[in-house]
Amino acid sequence: MSFVRQPMSVSPEDFKKLELSINDVKENGSEIRSIFENYYDEEIDIDWEVDAAVEAFSILSSRWTIEILATLYIIGESRFNQLRTLLRGISSRTLSDKLTKCTENGLVERLVEDGPPIRVKYRLTDHGRNAGKLLSPLVAYMKIKHGRVMRNNA
Amino acid sequence: MSFVRQPMSVSPEDFKKLELSINDVKENGSEIRSIFENYYDEEIDIDWEVDAAVEAFSILSSRWTIEILATLYIIGESRFNQLRTLLRGISSRTLSDKLTKCTENGLVERLVEDGPPIRVKYRLTDHGRNAGKLLSPLVAYMKIKHGRVMRNNA
DNA sequence: AAACTTAGTGTTTTTTTCACACTTACGATT
DNA sequence: AATCGTAAGTGTGAAAAAAACACTAAGTTT
Incomplete structure (x- = not known):
């Protein structure tokens, strides 16, 4: 993976x-x-x-939800297929379902730029961005723990 | 629930x-x-x-894992059935599996007090406690958001 | 004209979780 | 003395969630 x-x-x-x-x-x-x-x-x-x-944790505690949140916090806003590419491994069906749930729960907003072709942007709401900020230190801690972030000795 | x-x-x-x-x-x-x-x-x-x-998030992003972590952070240490009672709704099979995974991933330690009757305590490792601390602000934010914590006007 | 992109949906298969029965060994109750 | 309760789980089948993969429809690019 x-x-x-x-x-x-x-x-x-x-x-x-x-x-x-x-x-x-x-x-x-x-x-x-x-x-x-x-x-x-x-x-x-x-x-x-x-x-x-x-x-x-009722919203966050299922696979991918927290990753979607973290990804949108990192990237700011994203279109559907971009999210799908970034979250290597998620199926479009699951991504679609999770985004719907996140939107229903006020974490994410779905912005339709009506074409055609129709384009949809996903972006964190203020609530979602707060959650993203609060998650950020944990993610950083884990990155260091996993050896993804290291101090250079320059 | x-x-x-x-x-x-x-x-x-x-x-x-x-x-x-x-x-x-x-x-x-x-x-x-x-x-x-x-x-x-x-x-x-x-x-x-x-x-x-x-x-x-690879360890945290599945149902119950993050709740187990938060619960052990709150309670300090807990025996199997106590955890099961606190986490209303989890099955003993799932709790058992998740605790095994958390232990394997260094978040939780399993302390056997050999009886009989055999008693087992689960407790966060330092790593797990770090994660618990880092999650705590998010949980507090969500508690307030959900109206579980309110300012009294005394 | 064929291929690609957009944001998904439909359907089947696989994985995860649930529900519930069961275990083994002890202490306490009736 | 037999039964009940408690301890920490395991086993099994059913249900729910997620994955895999095909497919849609309208427009753009080659």
């Missing part, structure tokens, strides 16, 4: 920036966690929080 | 803290994005970046 690719070799300064950003987000994540914990009582407990987390 | 629940009503100060944290993460997300963009050339392009993102 995934091609062998050159890793991205970034300057020590930029690598440091990435690490600092990621650490910053980790700290924010911990702080958010501890705020929630303070509100635990008879109603609000682990059960409540897990439920809320499952609900939070 | 999801029960009707009370929203979590947080103080204006804590709500402000949450908003500030989430915004902070958004800014970090944007900054990370722009760092990567600076390295675009013949090798490293949108195609490369989408590939790397797809790879980053």
Whole structure:
């Protein structure tokens, strides 16, 4: 599935920036966690929080949805076949279904430039872009973890 | 699937803290994005970046994996049946398979307290906990978006 | 005129998840 | 003493989701 690719070799300064950003987000994540914990009582407990987390991921937690989101966050906007090419491995049927669901859930907007030939652009809504931004540090962390992004020692 | 629940009503100060944290993460997300963009050339392009993102999500992008991660991040550690109860709706077969995959991928560790009766604890590895922290702001954002977390006007 | 591109849909096959029964070994209950 | 409950799963068949692949229709390019 995934091609062998050159890793991205970034300057020590930029690598440091990435690490600092990621650490910053980790700290924010911990702080958010501890705020929630303070509100635990008879109603609000682990059960409540897990439920809320499952609900939070209800749209994202199926194959390709999160990748579509991340891709549109990277690329800004994209047409159907471009997305299909970028997301090597997705079938047009699945892409079509997922885009419909993302649109229904307010993450993506579908912009028809009526031709003919009809052209359709997909773009993140503000909500989708927020989600994309919030995902970005995790993606960066994983890129580094997978050796796709490395510090050059120049 | 999801029960009707009370929203979590947080103080204006804590709500402000949450908003500030989430915004902070958004800014970090944007900054990370722009760092990567600076390295675009013949090798490293949108195609490369989408590939790397797809790879980053290769473990997370299937039903339940991300929820298991978030749940273990919330609860710290958990036994099999406790996880199954918390993740209302998951089958034991699927939970078992997903935990195996998460363990194989270094996100989760499986700790056997040998009985009998044999007891097993699941806990995030450092890597898994990092991922959990990085996901936390997104979950908080979604909780607010879904009306599960609200500012009280006390 | 033939081939290609656009954004998909239809249909069949494969993979993933669900539902539900079942296991083995112990402790507690009746 | 026999049954029940709990522990952490596995086995199996059915249902749902995704993949593979063909196909559409209107317009552009060769």
